Amino acid sequence: METTTAPTETVGGSKTLVRGNALEKTYGSRLPLGRSTPVLTGADIEVHAGEIVGIVGENGSGKSTLMKILVGVLNHDAGTVERHGTVGWCPQEPLLYDRLTVSETFRLFGAGYDMTREEIDAAKQRLADELDFEQYLDYRVDQLSGGNRQKVNLSVALMHDPDVLMLDEPYTGFDWETYLRFWDMAQDLANDGTAVVMISHLIEERSRLDRVFEVRDGLVHDVTDEETESELRSDPEGGT
Known part of the structure; x- marks a missing residue:
């Protein structure tokens, strides 16, 4: 192997x-x-x-x-x-933390990708606008609908431009x-x-x-x- x-x-x-x-x-x-x-x-x-x-x-x-x-x-x-x-992965079941807000989720994954705070914020705003979930950035993940969870799941796979x-x-x-x-x-x-x-x-x-x-x-x-x-x-x- x-x-x-x-x-x-x-x-x-x-x-x-x-x-x-x-x-x-x-x-x-x-x-x-x-x-x-x-x-x-x-x-x-x-x-x-x-x-x-x-x-x-x-x-x-x-x-x-x-x-x-x-x-x-x-x-x-x-x-x-x-x-x-670099590789971005969007699994079928979202690997998100229910107690974090959407913005906190971006900061967590962005830190894992070694992105700067400015790069994280820019990616968050761009993807929230493209996938239409900007109004939910301060919501906790467990408060999101299934569709919006999947939008965030896709976004954190995309945010570092893999x-x-x-x-x-x-x-x-x-x-x-x-x-x-x-x-x-x-x-x-x-x-x-x-x-x-x-x-x-x-x-x-x-x-x-x-x-x-x-x-x-x-x-x-x-x-x-x-x-x-x-x-x-x-x-x-x-x-x-």
Whole structure:
């Protein structure tokens, strides 16, 4: 098992920002005589600068497992992961602290990103305006609706201008207007060279994605130009 910072490489003129090679992951049973479950059995994936990538697959296929490994929050059993540049991660379940206000949440995550106070305030105002939650900056997280929680969850993944943005169904709970605004933001980020990688479950989104990878039978298949028969819905409980 190995994770490294990748040297700058180009594929077709675009930098390779994330690469996973021969990734393997097996979940063991918590029961003494239970069966282990192999999820990834040699998965390969590359992500390039300036592209919007979708990861699809059946429930339990390993989509979230793959993303967590690429982000670096989950260890893999075998294979290598290479990353070049900074990473922002927006998990399906918001990793926010209920007792903090939205402004305090920005200060907490900004400090973790080693941002200055001025940089934090500028990012907070920009994202609150773009995603329309400026009126909730002084609210505690536990006072927010599900949709506004998700806006903050997405914002703290974006606030440090990452080179790679990893998103696990980032628009859960968004209204239609915010959903469309999200896709405008994703396209703007890609135009500026950011790689946007998301677990996607809506067939209608295929036209918005530059490349589509399907996680199937422990491997990652490039199905950009294919029609998949998978149920393109993520496990609502997180799954794998």
